[in-house]
Amino acid sequence: MPKEVDILSYLPPVLHEIKELVEIANIENHTLSELWNKVDDVLNNQFISSINTDGAERYEKMLNISAPATDTLETRRFRILTKNQEQAPYTYKVTKQLLNSLLGEGHYEMTRNVAEKSLTVKVELTVKGQFEAVKVMLERITPQNMILTVELRCNQNSLLKQYRHSQLAAYTHQQLRSEVLN
Secondary structure (H helix, E strand, O other), rough: OOOOOHHHHHOOOHHHHHHHEEEEEEEEHHHHHHHHHHHHHHHHOOOOHHHOOOHHHHHHHHOOOOOOOOHOOOOHHHHHHHHHHHOOOOOOOHHHHHHHHOOOOOOOOEEEOOOOOOOEEEEEEHHHHHHHHHHHHHHOOOOOOOOEEEEEOOOOOEEEEEEHHHHOOOOOHHHHHHHOOO
């Protein structure tokens, strides 16, 4: 948020009519406003949730993340957050807490089969844009002797039964299965 700076208000009223001082004050106002904006950016870039594009580039460089040019700032923040939260060792409980903090409780379904040494995570369609980042993170933190399956949780009959056939006729089978319905 730009801070309004008025150097002229610090000068006595007698000096407000001197053209040179007014011009100097205007130039200093502009310079100080730019400085305040840069200070504000530095403060915001300390926290992943409030970084701008410059801050995202800095974090990506530090964490060795390559982001596609098509990514939104929100997706980049999410990718940085997932990479930043990786700290071993991971247990089922810690993985669940991590997914809760990243995706939100109820936006995924995680099942573990100890006998088969498998972990299955189904991610809600509403967080589809973050699917790839979640998959990469889980591949890094899951023990190598476990079979990991990460997939999107598709729309099911229990969700679709609230709509009439005439409402669903506008969609293809693929859209009904894998798109978020409003």
